[in-house]
Amino acid sequence: MAIAVPKMRFAPPQILAMGYAVMVLIGTVLLMLPISNTTGQSLSLIDAFFTATSAVCVTGLVVVDTGTFFSTFGQMVILLLIQIGGLGFMTMATLFALVFQRRISLRDRLLLQEAMNQGSVEGIVRLIRRVLYYSLAIEAAGALLFAFRLAFDMPFGRALYFGIFHSISFFNNAGFDIFGDFRSLTDYADDPIMNLTAMALIVLGGLGFIVLSDLADFRSKKKLSMHSKVVLATTGFLILLGFVVILIFEWSNAGTLGRFGWGGKFWSAMLQSVTPRTAGINSVDLTALHHSTQFMLLILMFIGASPGSTGGGIKTTTFAVTIGAMIAMMRGREDVVFFRQRLARERILKALTIILLALALVIAVSMVLSATEDHDFIVILFETTSAFGTVGLSLGLTPDLSTFGKVLIALTMFAGRVGLLTLVYALKPKKSPEKFRYPEGKIIIG
Amino acid sequence: MAIAVPKMRFAPPQILAMGYAVMVLIGTVLLMLPISNTTGQSLSLIDAFFTATSAVCVTGLVVVDTGTFFSTFGQMVILLLIQIGGLGFMTMATLFALVFQRRISLRDRLLLQEAMNQGSVEGIVRLIRRVLYYSLAIEAAGALLFAFRLAFDMPFGRALYFGIFHSISFFNNAGFDIFGDFRSLTDYADDPIMNLTAMALIVLGGLGFIVLSDLADFRSKKKLSMHSKVVLATTGFLILLGFVVILIFEWSNAGTLGRFGWGGKFWSAMLQSVTPRTAGINSVDLTALHHSTQFMLLILMFIGASPGSTGGGIKTTTFAVTIGAMIAMMRGREDVVFFRQRLARERILKALTIILLALALVIAVSMVLSATEDHDFIVILFETTSAFGTVGLSLGLTPDLSTFGKVLIALTMFAGRVGLLTLVYALKPKKSPEKFRYPEGKIIIG
Ligand SMILES: [K+]
């Protein structure tokens, strides 16, 4: 079971970044073709570039309405970019975590390889095949459920097309919709089938392949890895927290939950709790939410989905490790322990570093945008976080962006998708050859 | 040189918290007396409580104008609360850092005791006397400089009173002023003497006693501790950064720097860069600043002054250690090295934990306030950060606060002052008796 990763001229994250850049370029050209849109004219370079980036990075921030502006051809281009972008990322992130991480101890790697049955070129091929198989199976089920429900409202052919488009978009946490007029799921705010299907696709896409694979093997193995337990517990906690906060804050807000009965309130609160991490669809008017609710969505967007998934953000595990470190610190414990297993000190520092770097990036971009765009700071912060977390939720800034703003937000999406993974890959403290180490100094904290 | 800290029923931070609470109560009662204000009526309980808390915690957020509303008696009460609150905190924080920190290695403690010549009850008395001596000397110098300049604008007796009040207020980073009508230093925006004196007082008060003491001994010892070097370098860097950003963003803003010549622009940019950490005075209209400038001030307020000083915030060293950790992480280094000395891993985790806990508190309070107060989120976030960092800068929310909002902001000031120190004191990972330690588990970050 030798590890036969072929020698490469470029590190895997560089290859991923180049692949994504090429896809954005091809997508830009295709979306600029007159046949891509319904006006018969050509989409401007910047808007085509923005849309292609948004699709490849499975973000869903849009400068034109996907449902009405783009022709079926244009929509298919976007859908293809989403599918390749989403699955490609999921596959690469999984491979990074399992195969390319040369710093994982041999024991860990062997354990994982045993679980995943890979670690050679054939193993990698098998792994990729399994990712594709899972994804396509879930997407097919989602498409059929959507089509079944939408067939009540439109001809079956169109319902099937809508089903396929939204199933792929939602499973890949891409946030694009073709309901028209930036409507997203607002027409189906209290519909159980639409909501359940959408949430199932989003959550399954956001758990990450490693957890899905672990869950699929649960029946035979009767146990889950610590990673899967942490992901599931954190995901459940965040969904519940968001649901409760939204219910409390928005219960009687006439612009959002106020106009619904019990059922509508339940489904809207659930969907709006699930979607910031990091699907990016919505069934209520986000601009009508209380500022405090918007800020909570912003925090959920920042946290995002789980590693090796189609979703973005700093990831649930990074968040869980940080919370665990804070609690351990406050209780005076030296180890962070999850499910009777402790975390390596190195992983904790990595999590804290990622959070603070991500925060620094989001703040820096927001500050620059607040100088160039004429909107409230909270709106700019929301949109920047949405781009960084590849979420796609919007308080309306994106269609108003200046050309500079569009380029910056597009780059932020790219950084949030490819950059964060590269960072994770790069963040491995090398034990310096301990010939010389500086003496320990004293500094007073706080 | 035995360490003879007497056994106490309460831990030092609890004593500090109780002392502060008692001072707030006494202050509240005194400020409610009719002779404390110029209207002849009694200040409401909530406003007296808010003002007393703001003075004791040397914050400077005010619900009524200090210069016009309070009588000389009331102003003297406030000044006394500031002086006791500021010096008391500076002394206690220094003692905590040097004497009560039982977890510091014996070697470190002996080194520090040698430097400070304390570590016994007499040593502590000597240390406190030295803190008082330094502080009063600096305050006296500041008062004379202010009085000298203000005597051109008002009778000498009044100029001296103003000099004493503002020198004490500024050295203690308290942010209270009696210029009237919430004017702060706006009338002296381009005055070199007022600006230089104010900035000198703020910066000296914010460096912390350990650094002041180290600087005073520099002529004889010819070297500084790593702590002092980090504090001085970080302070200098932050002042310069703020200065440059304010100059760039505000150069042609008619509401702020735009109306000044070169001199006024220079002094205003300098003062507004110095004051968020955490003096809380201002010489330009903060509400007229660009949103991006306001947000940078918010970040500076969050960072704050240095440990063992009169200022608040998470402290310059916490910030420096965090940046150092991020850079080390990104460069793949295992050690964080400042001035050829490395930091203990424990200190790094402590710094990161403090930053994230502080962030969580500020965000949580802001979210609650955004539900109860009818203002923009950025305004609420600014005011909450100002309270937490005991800064006192305001975008105008404080006078409009609801009673609930006033209580919450007052508690936030208290938490920012006493709570953070308590937290720092409490955050010492105890090496658990290693009879049993959980096995290391694997989790994927990012
Ligand atoms: K998305």
Ligand SMILES: [K+]
């Ligand atoms: K202050």
